[in-house]
Amino acid sequence: MSRLIYVLNGPNLNLLGKRQPEIYGADTLVDVERDVRAVAVEFGLDVRFHQSNREYELIDWIHEARETAAGIIINPGAFTHTSVAILDALNAFDGFVLECHISNVHKRESFRHHSYVSLRADGVMAGFGVQGYALCVRRMAHLIDTKKK
Numbered sequence: 001m002s003r004l005i006y007v008l009n010g011p012n013l014n015l016l017g018k019r020q021p022e023i024y025g026a027d028t029l030v031d032v033e034r035d036v037r038a039v040a041v042e043f044g045l046d047v048r049f050h051q052s053n054r055e056y057e058l059i060d061w062i063h064e065a066r067e068t069a070a071g072i073i074i075n076p077g078a079f080t081h082t083s084v085a086i087l088d089a090l091n092a093f094d095g096f097v098l099e100c101h102i103s104n105v106h107k108r109e110s111f112r113h114h115s116y117v118s119l120r121a122d123g124v125m126a127g128f129g130v131q132g133y134a135l136c137v138r139r140m141a142h143l144i145d146t147k148k149k
């Protein structure tokens with residue numbers, strides 16, 4: 001199995017560390033990418049790390065991952081709660097999918113309680129702050145290494 005994973009980030013996550021630190025913390029997306037890469041190296045995983053504010057770009061990366069990757073860690077941002085198109089793209093991907101949210105979406109507004117992506121995800125992380133990404137990488141390594149699929 002490939003040891004490549006995609007880490008995808010949806011709309012507004014480029015603002016991480018620049019606004020609303022009381023919800024999302026003080027770390028930037030650059031800090032998150034550094035942490036993700038540090039853990040990935042420990043487990044011998046290669047990482048493609050992306051962020052986009054455009055739904056189609058996230059979908060194109062999921063399609064690209066179909067050809068090459070063992071897993072996708074995705075924080076779809078607000079598309080989590082709206083995008084059947086991202087769900088459809090993930091349903092066409094055969095590897096592992098982990099959904100990662102920085103905040104505890106279940107403690108927030110009710111419109112954040114439903115996730116289309118959770119219908120496909122093999123696991124869901126929420127409320128662990130940006131540390132959740134590195135934890136997802138660990139989990140992804142375990143899933144790939146034990147090939148539960």
Ligand code: CA2
Pocket residue numbers: 011012013015016017018019020024075076077078079080100101102103104105112
């Ligand atoms: O908790 C999460 O990770 C979310 O996916 C973040 C999304 C939100 O719509 C989801 O319900 C939960 C929002 C991402 C916006 O990120 C910002 C970061 C800093 C400043 C402003 C926005």
